[in-house]
Amino acid sequence: MRPDLIRELFEKETTYWWNVSKREMVISLVRDMVRNQQPGNRKIAVDIGCGTGFTALTLESYYHTVGVDVSREALQFSKRRGLKSLCQINQDCFPLPFKTGAFDLVLALDVIEHIEDDLRTLTECCRILKGGGSLIVTVPAFMMLWSPWDDALGHRRRYTVSMLAEKVQQADLTTRRITYMFFFIFPLALLIRGTKKLIQRDAASYSSDFIPLPKILNSFLILVGGLERWIITKLKLKLPLGLSVICVTTKGKPHRESF
Numbered sequence: 001m002r003p004d005l006i007r008e009l010f011e012k013e014t015t016y017w018w019n020v021s022k023r024e025m026v027i028s029l030v031r032d033m034v035r036n037q038q039p040g041n042r043k044i045a046v047d048i049g050c051g052t053g054f055t056a057l058t059l060e061s062y063y064h065t066v067g068v069d070v071s072r073e074a075l076q077f078s079k080r081r082g083l084k085s086l087c088q089i090n091q092d093c094f095p096l097p098f099k100t101g102a103f104d105l106v107l108a109l110d111v112i113e114h115i116e117d118d119l120r121t122l123t124e125c126c127r128i129l130k131g132g133g134s135l136i137v138t139v140p141a142f143m144m145l146w147s148p149w150d151d152a153l154g155h156r157r158r159y160t161v162s163m164l165a166e167k168v169q170q171a172d173l174t175t176r177r178i179t180y181m182f183f184f185i186f187p188l189a190l191l192i193r194g195t196k197k198l199i200q201r202d203a204a205s206y207s208s209d210f211i212p213l214p215k216i217l218n219s220f221l222i223l224v225g226g227l228e229r230w231i232i233t234k235l236k237l238k239l240p241l242g243l244s245v246i247c248v249t250t251k252g253k254p255h256r257e258s259f
Helices: 003-010 017-035 053-057 070-079 116-130 146-155 161-170 187-199 213-235
Strands: 046-049 064-069 086-089 103-109 129-140 173-181 244-251
Touching: 003 070, 003 086, 017 053, 017 103, 017 129, 017 161, 017 173, 017 244, 046 053, 053 064, 053 070, 053 103, 064 070, 070 086, 103 116, 116 129, 116 161, 116 173, 129 173, 161 173, 161 244, 173 213
Parallel strands: 046 064, 046 103, 064 086, 103 129
Antiparallel strands: 129 244, 173 244
8 A cells, every 4th residue: 555545544544534434334244243252361363464453452452452463654654552462574475474263353445455365364264263263355346346446455346245255255264244345435436436436547646535625524424334334234125236345253163143
């Protein structure tokens, strides 16, 4: 990822609607997991592709969390946030530097689309999970939304629900929930990206899709994200379209649906 985009992430991820909505969705799912777990020692999670660290920092309320990223600059920002357990990896270097069955929870949020062999990455995530542990994956949705923004971020592909579900199954993980996210803004995003593709074609100079917004509009979009979160986590419904896919998986067959 371009250094300017890493810095932008550090500056915006605590308050920008996209980051807030995705993080709150993930944390809501994690909160349900913790609620249904047996009491005992504090569990361990790893955030692969932790970026500048705010999601991992939030997760610390529920798990001792290790932050992992390929970017030294991103990890420096994570350290500034107060994260202590950090690890730099080469995204083409496998296996991951962790023992088999080391973690109760693995996050791979907007990660596997950056890697040529996404199945190998999912298989590694499965390996480092404890039996019965959970993996939460998010990926960008629909190749028709491809733009120079994807090139600027270093994406290799975008996914459909069925594509991601198939990869998860091939990695010997059990899908517990999978759906699209950012459904309500899908038409507007399609229009904006289509327009920008006509004007800006060079990934090196392509302006960020995280455009500055008036505070009231940013707050409104966070409320929309909250509505989606309620639909997905409380009503347990699937959304038919969206800008991202979110998938919750388990290593091994779950005894029951716990959230």
